[in-house]
Amino acid sequence: MTTLFLMVGLPGAGKTTRARQLAEEHGALRLTPDDWMIPLFGLSEPDGKRDVLEGRMLWLALEAVKLGTDVVVDYGCWSRDERSAIRWLVEAENACFRMIYLPVDDATQRARIARRRATAPEQTLPMSEADILYGRAHFEEPDEAELDRRTMDGPPHGWPTWREWAADRWPSFV
Template identity: 35%
Template sequence: MNASRESRLILLCGLPGSGKTTLAKRLADEVPAVRLCPDEWMASLGIDLFDEQARDRLERRFWEHAQDLLRLGQSVILEFGFWARSERDEKRSRARALGVAVELRYLAAPIDELCRRLEARNGKGEPGTVPISRELLEEYAKLFQAPDDDELALFDEPSPG
């Protein structure tokens, strides 16, 4: 069974502090879409946000749930960060096999700006956030595979919003 043409998978790609959650919350209302954010769920369940095994299990379960929702015609936003191109390619091909459009929203900012945002966020103690030092962010930046123009062209145009 193919999903409705209106349903979309929206992947939010970026480092911590890039604005993924802010954008996801806005898009969830505008599209409308179901927003799946591992950080918020892990915090709510009392799981250490740095527990990679728990994060991996949760993200796999979210992906199964997202596919069910897409099959039912519901748009979905995944706030996984999508640091590796292989992750983005896999989600794009699987969602396209379901007959849905796939957007990649890449949020980029210089390290200094990311640090400024993270410092401001750390002071608020919002659920689903943990303090991230500049040193850790710089390590993350080395692991992050930013999408280039060729990769971005493989995705559908963003819906208004």
């Protein structure tokens, strides 16, 4: 069965390293916005363009899944709603959804971010102290039920379907 692997975690958790491993192990297409943001825009969040890029990547991921190609989506997906929407979209295509959550403690995260910035600045988006604190404050850690795929929330109040929610969250998805 075709599988979409969704990488979940904060910056510095090791998501991209693990995404590369999964892509190689499974012959999967790897979609990592950071690989595109610097070459295209030179920034990580230029005027909402990241959401547009992620939307097109999500559309591409679902097209690949329909064609029988495994995909690794390396977004981070901080919110449960984002993860639930992607899971629903993947399962609607009769594909397997696998969430890969990589937790990271504060000290390890900071050390990895600093090391990456020092060793590969041309491939690294700058992160300030405020960025790190913002991420930690806004990240919704997946619980055991979500990780074990025992539960999936319905769309947030006011949204009839996950597809409609996703089209609003990632404007270029549709």
